[in-house]
Amino acid sequence: MIKKDLLIAAILIFTISISCDSPEKNQTEAIVKSPDEDVHIRFGVDDYGKPYYSVLYKDNVVIDTSFLGFEFKNHPPFDDNFKITEIEETAFNQSWDMIWGEQKTINNKYREIAVRLQEKGESQRKFDIIFRAYDDGIGFRYHFPEQEGVDTLIIMDEITEFNLTGDHTTWWIPGDWDSYEWLYNTTKVSGINALELAKSKSGLAASYIPENAVNTPVTMRTDSGLHISFHEAALIDYAGMTLKVNKDELKLTSELVGSDRLGYKVLRKLPFSTPWRTIQISEDAGGLIESKLILNLNEPNKIGEVSWFEPMKYVGIWWEMHLGKSKWDTTRDMSKNIKDKKFSSKHGATTENAKRYIDFAAKNNIGAVLIEGWNTGWEQRPGMDDREGVFDFVTSYPDYDLKEVVKYGKENGVEIIMHHETSAAPRTYEQQMDTAYSLMEALGVHVVKTGYVGPIIPKGEYHHGQWMVNHYNNAMIKAAEHEIAINAHEPIKGTGLRRTYPNMISREGLRGQEFNAWASDGGNPPEHLSIIAFTRMLSGPVDFTPGIFNIKLDPYKEGNQVNTTVAHQLALYVVIYSPIQMVADLPESYEGQPAFQFIRDVAVDWDQSKVLNGEVGDYVTIARKEKGTNNWFVGSITDENEREVTIQFDFLDEDKTYEAIIYRDADDAHWNDKPESISINNMVVKIGDQKTFRLAPGGGLALSVKPVK
Amino acid sequence: MIKKDLLIAAILIFTISISCDSPEKNQTEAIVKSPDEDVHIRFGVDDYGKPYYSVLYKDNVVIDTSFLGFEFKNHPPFDDNFKITEIEETAFNQSWDMIWGEQKTINNKYREIAVRLQEKGESQRKFDIIFRAYDDGIGFRYHFPEQEGVDTLIIMDEITEFNLTGDHTTWWIPGDWDSYEWLYNTTKVSGINALELAKSKSGLAASYIPENAVNTPVTMRTDSGLHISFHEAALIDYAGMTLKVNKDELKLTSELVGSDRLGYKVLRKLPFSTPWRTIQISEDAGGLIESKLILNLNEPNKIGEVSWFEPMKYVGIWWEMHLGKSKWDTTRDMSKNIKDKKFSSKHGATTENAKRYIDFAAKNNIGAVLIEGWNTGWEQRPGMDDREGVFDFVTSYPDYDLKEVVKYGKENGVEIIMHHETSAAPRTYEQQMDTAYSLMEALGVHVVKTGYVGPIIPKGEYHHGQWMVNHYNNAMIKAAEHEIAINAHEPIKGTGLRRTYPNMISREGLRGQEFNAWASDGGNPPEHLSIIAFTRMLSGPVDFTPGIFNIKLDPYKEGNQVNTTVAHQLALYVVIYSPIQMVADLPESYEGQPAFQFIRDVAVDWDQSKVLNGEVGDYVTIARKEKGTNNWFVGSITDENEREVTIQFDFLDEDKTYEAIIYRDADDAHWNDKPESISINNMVVKIGDQKTFRLAPGGGLALSVKPVK
Missing domain, CATH: 2.70.98.10 (Beta-galactosidase; Chain A, domain 5)
Structure with a gap:
């Protein structure tokens, strides 16, 4: 690196x-x-x-x-x-x-x-x-x-x-x-x-x-x-x-x-x-x-080495909350003493569940597990007018043993991604920031996902104003001192500061995957990411959390679905850039899915990136070369329209022959009717080759292209 | 069970x-x-x-x-x-x-x-x-x-x-x-x-x-x-x-x-x-x-419960020896004192290598690892006229820590399959049998692969004569007393004794996969398994060791290859029955292969088996229902001739809809020209459906068919 x-x-x-x-x-x-x-x-x-x-x-x-x-x-x-x-x-x-x-x-x-x-x-x-x-x-x-x-x-x-x-x-x-x-x-x-x-x-x-x-x-x-x-x-x-x-x-x-x-x-x-x-x-x-x-237009790196962070894929106790399979909070019991509270059997962030995700990550070339809802405060959150002083960024719920989870992760070569939901109460977060980051440093936890859900407290401040810009940037700088990388949700937009502070690894700042789980407006339309690639993505890494395989969200969310094919979801790992890419679906959704191999394989750090073709809001095809290898990955997505995409393999090395594994929409695939219909083939390709593939409505195409040994 | x-x-x-x-x-x-x-x-x-x-x-x-x-x-x-x-x-x-x-x-x-x-x-x-x-x-x-x-x-x-x-x-x-x-x-x-x-x-x-x-x-x-x-x-x-x-x-x-x-x-x-x-x-x-x-025509079970054995897939330090990547023996040094010998850097059965296979097994729903070449004797074997007293079934080579390997396996939920190569010196094996089986029992190792390579000693006895029949059967009975299941190579043929002694789990007794690696006659022809299914397999479980993905055996065996497509190799997990099925190729051969998902998924124990169609030496299609689930797996193989196979999904339950993942030869697949060209699709199927698939020359078809939840 x-x-x-x-x-x-x-x-x-x-x-x-x-x-x-x-x-x-x-x-x-x-x-x-x-x-x-x-x-x-x-x-x-x-x-x-x-x-x-x-x-x-x-x-x-x-x-x-x-x-x-x-x-x-x-x-x-x-x-x-x-x-x-x-x-x-x-x-x-x-x-x-x-x-x-x-x-x-x-x-x-x-x-x-x-x-x-x-x-x-x-x-x-x-x-x-x-x-x-x-x-x-x-x-x-x-x-x-x-x-x-x-x-x-x-x-x-x-x-x-x-x-x-x-x-x-x-x-x-x-x-x-x-x-x-x-x-x-x-x-x-x-x-x-x-x-x-x-x-x-x-x-x-x-x-x-x-x-x-x-x-x-x-x-x-x-x-x-x-x-x-x-x-x-x-x-x-x-x-x-x-x-x-x-x-x-x-x-x-x-x-x-x-x-x-x-x-x-x-x-x-x-x-x-x-x-x-x-x-x-x-x-x-x-x-x-x-x-x-x-x-x-940004200044060079000011924080020196960041050997403590490497690009990686991650899973998380996250989508299951959006599906309603589990909950961030443990209880609705408002007792002051946490030990007296009754705990919900649906609490997601348990030691046992975290270990289940760690096991899954360890088996599948996934570097980290994010665990949301691990800390006290969630149980008081809903409907609270005053969100200050509520969240505690060091105290686990009794059914979650933070140290044990981190230790189990280390034993299995899996990092833990810390979660700090501020509920848009930045003063509370600032008060605890040093303590919270010191705990992470002591545990050897190097990534935090921050969250700023809700209107900013104090009232009259907005997420994108100078006061909050300074909060976001100060958190970034303080985190770097503790060897912590930040993936901010409900963030300020990216403006290239990742060059100066490479611990600012990714952020949300767009209508993410979770809207598909619960938005009452039908979720993100098929064209969503083919616009995002040419708009939001110009500002930097996007933590979109791709990879939903259970497109219809059965049995959790009747009436909601992801409005793309599975092949489209795969393509997003290449099309949408982020040095941390979530493998967002439930582990059980990947069980038995050959297409999951693409997610296991796909790189997260790149030597080269080339946009092969595309039109804003219609489609886009990107080829990226994995850092330090001769492997290429190609992703192509389309909007609600079926189309043929031609890939010219001019980006390959002249002296090599490559094996491409092609994950494409099957002939009957369609984002609504047959979203999970995917076809996987292999093919030998070399420089000069040109291949045309059909993308289904709302569909996609993902290729892993590796030199034949 | x-x-x-x-x-x-x-x-x-x-x-x-x-x-x-x-x-x-x-x-x-x-x-x-x-x-x-x-x-x-x-x-x-x-x-x-x-x-x-x-x-x-x-x-x-x-x-x-x-x-x-x-x-x-x-x-x-x-x-x-x-x-x-x-x-x-x-x-x-x-x-x-x-x-x-x-x-x-x-x-x-x-x-x-x-x-x-x-x-x-x-x-x-x-x-x-x-x-x-x-x-x-x-x-x-x-x-x-x-x-x-x-x-x-x-x-x-x-x-x-x-x-x-x-x-x-x-x-x-x-x-x-x-x-x-x-x-x-x-x-x-x-x-x-x-x-x-x-x-x-x-x-x-x-x-x-x-x-x-x-x-x-x-x-x-x-x-x-x-x-x-x-x-x-x-x-x-x-x-x-x-x-x-x-x-x-x-x-x-x-x-x-x-x-x-x-x-x-x-x-x-x-x-x-x-x-x-x-x-x-x-x-x-x-x-x-x-x-x-x-x-x-065999007697009922005489050994009672065999809860200590469950059908499983296994990998092994085995194919790498057949490819010449590593060796069974450690040295050609004939020093009497093993400690004085120089060890080959190519010795396959090292603690480190065993752990690598254990890690691979743990990640891929594979229950066990076979380790060949772990015990002393191999270094004296080649060319020896007198093979008695050579192999020792309890003493590891210095670079292999048996206890540590078993312990590491247990920690990772992976069993070790013991290996006892007798070199067709059954008297030597009989002398040590009690000790060897007691060691296994003490370690909690419940499966042994036995081997009987070479002409039987004493001279004048043959593998299939009464004296050896008794040896094989006595080993089986003694093994049962030690809660050990036997997978015999160079065995006597199966005659249904597995009903009476269900610890007699599988055997070779056919021209196995390894001939493809080293036989100078071109290996097993494409028709081989479509004859085996109607001949050798009638005598009972076959340890054929399917699943070779690196069909051309690059870079190990120039001029040799497996004479089937990869889809054919997958189909063998269903077509060829055994309660232990090897995942025979090197772990690295499966890296990045979406088709490997079939091997991860495929069952090894069955509630039902139905031969859907077939002609001896031409093709055969078998559907099997996984024990205790509603999952079906279908395998179909053909000989050197391309053909269309129609599957009538009459075996499915009436009240269920199923998702089938179809692993089929890609359109350009051919056992010689494009053996690794595979296409993976999914499809919804239900009772009454009829689908026709093309099998390539030397090709195959594998389906996993699971009820939609």
Whole structure:
């Protein structure tokens, strides 16, 4: 395993600083071009001194003139009357290695201009905007340098515009300040109606949609077929950005998540930089997935070696709760003394049950077991208004022997994944964090799944505001000190911080598999993941928890089901990237299933990833090469439409012959009628081969491709 | 588990004794008919007093008039001048339960005549012949009652004729007194040329073919399509019977295996009975497999409970030796002191390797691990003329810690199968048997695989003679006393003694899988098992050791291969019956193979078995219902010819829907070109369904069929 960022090639080509001494000669425009010169960013200040930018791709405008500015609580706004005082131009070309990830080596190659701006009036306040042009898109951020007269900025609004050039087809979720767990909508920009959704019964534990805005990543396709996706990178000590939609002007404007409690969006002391605002650009949809722009805009690894975490598959005492087979809590008895309580026979997190999962993991090349509902607090949770001080992150229920489970896991080569459900009471979690992480460290438990279900306490804070961004990031940093990796649920979105903090391994932040078990709206439709791959997944690893084999959820959930075929579920292990991949179904659901072999075999860490084909919301095929081996795995999924997918085996080595095991939808497979109908074949393949496979409606295709010895 | 024979219904309908006082009124013929009256046995004494019999099936002669008699060393022969003094007629109908087996309950329903014969001359010597007519064939045996003047009989020849009615197509192996490890030949009776084979280079460690005879079971098909198979039941304290072929008269005559050392075939004190001579009769080939005649002709369980043995799958340190990956012995160093010897790095039976197999077994629903080459003696064996006193059945090689391996196995729920290779030096084995079995009992090891490779010592004895029959049986009986079950290799043939001694669980006695690894004649041809199922398998459980996935034996055995597809190998777990089934390939050969799921799943003990279709040497399809569940498994194999097989799912329960997982040859599969090309599908099936599947040349089909919950 690669232990840390490895500098393969770092070539700082040139740095040009243009200083303009004479105000009369002020430069009012600058251009920065991507290394391949296809992407251009034009920046300028107009006659009123208003900063603006535009983006071109192959000489076509992608983002038309869009203004940039801020409104403050404690200062006049930054919006006009600015001049350019300096432009610093940089070219950068460096390769770095991922500790774990979609590929071993990433090339970070861009050209940058850092534009220094200053107010032309009395106050002479300053800020910089840094633009980076990549071959796969752009990023820009604001920087507020130390300056006289401005100690702290209280941001009421960041006004970053993205002026679209047409009424693009858009895959969007509402700009919910609490949740990303929405189904993606496919509309024109002019059809985005997030506020209508705010009125709908989402079934979400926490949801707040104050504007007609969307959350990022939001992906669009122009009429000419160009794919663009908006997001942000390196979200640190700042509020998450939603994008407010002006349907008439076809313009997006940043709308930061605020704090009703504090009455502002962001408070920062100078100097500080904002997160990067990003636009990924690709002619084909797959290019968005292959883009590493977001990661490249983050800082290199700051936590050194993370040898204590290795990518792995895991099972968990989890799906059985969603099915209602067992319960997180032990009782509804509200006695104060836990020892006096009566325990439910349905409690899932028992020592015995944990050992059953450990045995299953040990037998099936699965590295870890997650155990939810192990700690006291669950029994008080339902319906509680005050969730602070309820959960205890070190005290097991009497029927769960944490040490014994960890010991049994170690004996069997299986790690335990700790579970910390905060119930969105972060202050309670912060109080116990040191103790809880120290316990984990003492036990040698190196992964925690955190959870933030419900509206944030204190009231007036939202999951995606600055206060919570800091909570999530502080937990991540403190965890790293205790050699703990975090898989956050109900998280802030990923913004590439996994590069800087590779203990930030995965997160939810989407409408996950569990909605299929209990949502009353029919669950996730067949197209769900073929949108996710081009939207949510652009922000980083996705703990979607794939692998449901008992598609109809018999006998637990009459009327609910997973709306894909089993082959589709297999394909997700390749299509949806995460360094921890849940093997989500009950152990008994895999008994006797030949298709389970794919899950046993499939890798979780990669040297290369290639998107072979795909269209947003329709289908996608990804090939990934296992880290340190010559094995390839291919996954392909489709939406509700049956289709043929052709795989060109150009990614294979020239001098090798491979055996492919093909897990495909059987001829009669269908997500609703015959979801479990799968066909498994083997086939010899080599470079140059081309094979066409049929995907069933809601279907998929999974291949393991290994060199013939 | 059923612990012992359970008497379901025992109805002794009637017993008639006909005593003929007047010699003048002597009855000279008697007929006994099967309960369904299709099978008739006519017995008589001709004008010369020669006993004869004939067999009819549906009024057609199956065995024409055939004479019966004996030649003795110490008495005049029994061949003519006999009269019938009494005929005792019995009808019997009893059901009994198998402790383990092809089916739970067996109906033993027959009609019998016991004919008392007496010499008409001075000596008045007596013997009886007991004929049983079953719906599925006949059995008869000789009984020598206590009588004056005859204390001991030294049999030089048993002259039991089977006078055939035509030149039937015959599936035969030569009447080798040492080995059954021959390929089956398919010829007319007139084409049987066993003595030609005696001249061939068989590669067998021991072989002796003194006559143009065949070993049993030998199976024939008449021109009218009737299937008959000749064998014997309850071979105890007697020599094995070969059948000498008179090609001109189309007649078989018993030829007992002799002892050159002792100069006779059999020596017995009176009273005694011979084994049963059996003819199974069926209109279709499958009926031979379903016939339980051989078992019914054996005595009920004499050893009581055998709760210490349960049917199971096993892996072993075995195939790796046949592939040359490792060795049985540790060294060629002939130093007397084992501690001074240098050990080969290729020794297979090491503690570490055993644990590797135990881990593999524990993960894959495999009950036991066989470890060959664990004990001292192997290093002296090759080329040794005197094999007595060489093997030691209690002393491990220094790199193998028997106790530790057994302990590790127990911790992981995996049994150890002991291995006792006698190198055909039975006196050495007998000397140590008590000690060796006591060690096993002390360790809680309940299964031993015995081996008898090479010509028997003392010279002049043969594997199938009376002396060795007694050795095999004594080992079986002594083993039972130590709660040990025996799987014998280079054994005497099975004759149904497993009913009486259910610790006699399985045996080799055929040209096994290992010939594919090293025989220079190309290994077993694709048709091999489709003959075995209708010949060797009629004598009882077959330890064929199926499940080779690495068909081409790469990289170990260039030029050798298994001559079937992988699907064929899977099918063998159902087609070939044994209560212990080896999972024979190297653990690494199963890695990543979805088809391995069938082996994990397939049962080894059955409530029902049904032959769905088949023709000897062409193909066969068998469905078996797992003991105590509603799961069915179906196996179908073909010879070198591609064919379509139709499965009629009439065997399923009426009120259930089943999910079938179908492991079939892929469209391009072929035993030579694409042997590993397999296709796995699932399918819903119910009673009344009919499905047609293609079997590739040398191919197969395996189904697991389980009720939908």
